[in-house]
Amino acid sequence: METAIKVNQLSKSYTTVKAVDNIDISVCRGEVFGLLGANGAGKSTTIECILGTKKQDGGSVSILGMNPQTNRKKLFERVGVQFQEANYQDKIMVAELCEVTRSLYKTSLNYADLLKQFGLSDKSKSQVSELSGGQKQRLFIVLALISNPEVVFLDELTTGLDSRARRDVWKYLADLKAKGLTIFLTSHFMDEVEALCDQIMILKNGKSIFHGTVREAVAASPYEKFEDAYLWYTDEEEKEHESI
Amino acid sequence: MKAFNTLFKTEFKLSLRGMDMFIFAICMPVMVMVILGIIYGSKPAFDGAGYTFLEQSFGAVATIAICAGGVMGLPLVISDYRHKKILKRFKVTPTSPALILAVQVAIYALYSIVSLVFVYATAAVFFSYQLSGSGLQFLGAYFLVMLSMFSIGLLVGGIAPNIKTASVLASILYFPMLIFSGATLPYEAMPSALQKAADIMPLTQGIKLLKAASLGLPINSVLLPIVVMTVLAVICTGAAIRFFRWE
Numbered sequence: 001m002e003t004a005i006k007v008n009q010l011s012k013s014y015t016t017v018k019a020v021d022n023i024d025i026s027v028c029r030g031e032v033f034g035l036l037g038a039n040g041a042g043k044s045t046t047i048e049c050i051l052g053t054k055k056q057d058g059g060s061v062s063i064l065g066m067n068p069q070t071n072r073k074k075l076f077e078r079v080g081v082q083f084q085e086a087n088y089q090d091k092i093m094v095a096e097l098c099e100v101t102r103s104l105y106k107t108s109l110n111y112a113d114l115l116k117q118f119g120l121s122d123k124s125k126s127q128v129s130e131l132s133g134g135q136k137q138r139l140f141i142v143l144a145l146i147s148n149p150e151v152v153f154l155d156e157l158t159t160g161l162d163s164r165a166r167r168d169v170w171k172y173l174a175d176l177k178a179k180g181l182t183i184f185l186t187s188h189f190m191d192e193v194e195a196l197c198d199q200i201m202i203l204k205n206g207k208s209i210f211h212g213t214v215r216e217a218v219a220a221s222p223y224e225k226f227e228d229a230y231l232w233y234t235d236e237e238e239k240e241h242e243s244i
Numbered sequence: 245m246k247a248f249n250t251l252f253k254t255e256f257k258l259s260l261r262g263m264d265m266f267i268f269a270i271c272m273p274v275m276v277m278v279i280l281g282i283i284y285g286s287k288p289a290f291d292g293a294g295y296t297f298l299e300q301s302f303g304a305v306a307t308i309a310i311c312a313g314g315v316m317g318l319p320l321v322i323s324d325y326r327h328k329k330i331l332k333r334f335k336v337t338p339t340s341p342a343l344i345l346a347v348q349v350a351i352y353a354l355y356s357i358v359s360l361v362f363v364y365a366t367a368a369v370f371f372s373y374q375l376s377g378s379g380l381q382f383l384g385a386y387f388l389v390m391l392s393m394f395s396i397g398l399l400v401g402g403i404a405p406n407i408k409t410a411s412v413l414a415s416i417l418y419f420p421m422l423i424f425s426g427a428t429l430p431y432e433a434m435p436s437a438l439q440k441a442a443d444i445m446p447l448t449q450g451i452k453l454l455k456a457a458s459l460g461l462p463i464n465s466v467l468l469p470i471v472v473m474t475v476l477a478v479i480c481t482g483a484a485i486r487f488f489r490w491e
Contacts, residue, residue, distance in 0.1 A: 053335050053491075073338045081336040087329040091261045096254045103250035104337040 001028040004151050004182040005050065010059035012049050012206075019045040020056070021206040027199065029150075032173070032183040034193045037203035038234055043186040044084055046203070047155055050184075051081060063151060077106055080149035082140045084156045084186075088128045094139060095124040098146065105147040114142045117172055119165070133160035141169065145176070152176075154185040158192060170195050190227040202233050209233055247339050251347045259351055265317055269309035269355040273363050276428055277305050281371040289432065295459050297430070298371055302363070303382070303454025304426045307389055309359030311427055311447060313352030314393030315400070315417040321348050322401025323410035331490045341490050349394055356390055377460030385457045389450035392473040395480035396446070402488040421447045446476050 007025040011018070019042045027033040035043050048054035050061050052068030061068060066075045088097055098111035115121050118138040123131060131139060137160045144152050158166045166189070173183060173196060187193055193200060194214050202210040202217070210217055210233050214226055221229035259265055284297040293300075322345065325331050331341040367373035375382060396417065404410035422428055424438065425447035431439060442448045449469035456466045 051336055053332055072335070073340070076336055077338045079336070081333075083329070083333065083336075085329065087333045089255070089258055089325070089328070089330060091258050092254070096257070100251055100254050101337070103247045104334075104339045106338070 001030075003027070004029045004031070004064060005033070005184060006060075006062045007050060008060045010046065010049055010056050010061065012045055012054065012056045018206045020049060022059070023201075023203075023206075023208055024211075025050075025201065027182060027184060029182050030177060030180045031198045032177055032185065032196045034197035034200040035184070035186045035203065036188075036193060036200055036230065037186075041203040041234075042206040043203055044155060045206075047153055047184070047186065051079075051153060077147065078150045080144035080147055080152040082144035082152070082154045082157075084159075086128075086136045086140050090129070092128055093124070094120065094126055094128055094131070097128055097139070098124075098143065101143045101146050107148065108146050109148045111142065111146055114145060115139075118142050119168065134162060134165055137161055138165065138169070149181070151182040151184065154183065157185045157187050158189060166192065190230055194226050202230065204234055247343060248347060251344060252350060255344070255347050256351050256354070259317075265313065265352075265355050268312040268316070269352075269359050270362060272312075273305050273308035273359050274366050276308065277302075277363050277366045278370070280305070280430075281367065285371070295376065298367065298373055299376065299459060300432065300455060301430055302367055302373060302375075303385075303458045304431065304451045305428075306360050306363050306386065306454065307393075307425075307447060307451055308422065308427050309356045310386075310390050310393050311418065311422050311425075313355050314390070314397040315421065316397075316414050317352050317355075318348060318394060318397030319401035319404065319410045319414045320407070322398070323404050323407045326401075326489065326491065327407050329491070335490065345398070349398075352394065352397075353390060356386075360386065375458055377456070377458045381457040382454065385450070385453040388470070388473050388477075389447070389454065392446055392450065392477040392480070395477045395484065398484040399480040399487075402484040405489075421445050424448075426451045446473060449473055 003026055005025060005027040007023060010020055010023045012020040023046060025033065035046060037043050045054060049056040050063070050068065052072060063075055064078055068075055094115070098115070102108040102111055112121070112124070115124055118141060120135060120138055120142065123135060128136065128139065137158065141154065144154060158169055161169065170192065177183060185196070197214060200210070200212070200214060200217065201208050217233070218224065218226050218229045221232045223229045223232055280301050281298055286296050286298070289295055289297045289300040325344065331344065334341040334344055400413045400417070401410055404413055424442040425431070425445045426442070427447060431442065431448065431451065434442065449472045453466050453469040453473070455461070
């Protein structure tokens with residue numbers, strides 16, 4: 001299968017901390033890749049280095065065969081991004097933000113349809129700042145998808161959403177995946193990861209401590225439930241410390 | 245171009261919703277013009293002057309909007325958009341974060357031009373003001389003032405580490421320039437010591453230029469202001485580009 005995202009030996013340090021330590025990722029077209037780990041494990045830094053909004057210290061990144069630093073404009077016609085924090089202008093309305101975002105691309109979807117899919121139709125005349133956390137989150141997923149991308153990066157996909165809305169988002173993403181969309185996401189919800197991801201990587205202190213499928217992760221752990229397995233992976237070291 | 249237009253339209257609407265620029269760049273200069281007109285009417289600028297006080301002040305009042313936009317509006321909006329990571333979001337789209345900055349410059353330029361039109365109309369309609377110098381020279385000088393003031397704003401907004409610093413710097417630049425450069429208080433009414441101090445401000449030089457152009461005074465007295473403004477614009481724009489921080 002064709003590779004959509006290829007990351008080799010990615011490393012990034014902040015003054016004293018190694019935020020990302022020699023990470024290798026390969027995501028095929030139409031796959032959903034989940035990057036997991038506790039807060040501060042290096043997920044966002046990894047995403048930012050892949051996107052080129054942060055410069056890595058070492059390693060190489062290619063998305064759709066392009067270098068995000070040197071082919072930025074061409075690449076982001078085909079790649080959508082939702083950052084962890086919502087960034088928008090004061091007093092801007094939902095429809096205005098969609099309109100502006102749409103205007104940045106050569107081709108785009110009808111945002112009214114997208115807003116409807118994500119249950120935001122009646123909000124298009126509201127100010128973004130007046131939306132609830134979950135509504136904002138959905139709006140920024142809409143903005144990431146507005147250009148009808150081939151690859152989408154979703155940092156903390158459903159944080160702040162209620163169960164119903166999360167299910168709706170999953171279903172919508174599963175449909176897009178079936179149509180060939182490649183998804184790179186981070187999440188703190190293991191049910192979501194189980195439902196969506198073909199491939200996962202668990203980060204701890206910037207290092208990959210597991211890379212494979214959800215099933216493999218469970219099989220290699222002493223647990224039967226993925227969430228338990230995940231906690232087992234991320235806690236391992238502390239347990240070793242405790243036993244000492 | 246589609247992106248520029250859409251963004252311009254939206255950002256301009258947002259700016260109008262904010263009201264501050266409407267007040268500081270449009271209403272305030274018109275008010276100052278009206279007050280000067282009422283106080284001084286058609287009195288000559290000084291005994292034996294060939295032009296009125298109002299004629300002498302027109303160029304100065306016309307810069308109030310440039311000052312408000314250039315050293316208050318621009319630096320604040322730039323540091324705000326960087327702080328809110330809006331510039332970063334633009335980085336992961338096919339356009340560049342520079343687009344949103346270009347849009348802001350265009351918006352503040354528009355405010356300045358609209359303000360100039362209103363100030364001129366107010367002076368012409370109510371106080372029968374006429375531009376006795378060259379309109380073309382005046383516009384040239386006006387754009388030079390705009391260029392140098394906006395370049396200061398871009399520099400401050402581009403390198404201030406956070407919105408608080410930007411706001412402090414903007415106030416330090418804005419208020420003295422607004423008050424002492426002659427934009428609001430007539431330069432001619434100030435004691436000569438204050439005039440000398442005010443002379444170091446680029447806006448003072450710009451206003452001298454505008455005065456000369458609007459009154460049709462000889463060009464030799466304006467060489468220094470032209471040089472000062474141009475050098476300043478080049479230095480500030482260069483530094484802003486060189487040291488600009490997107491995040």
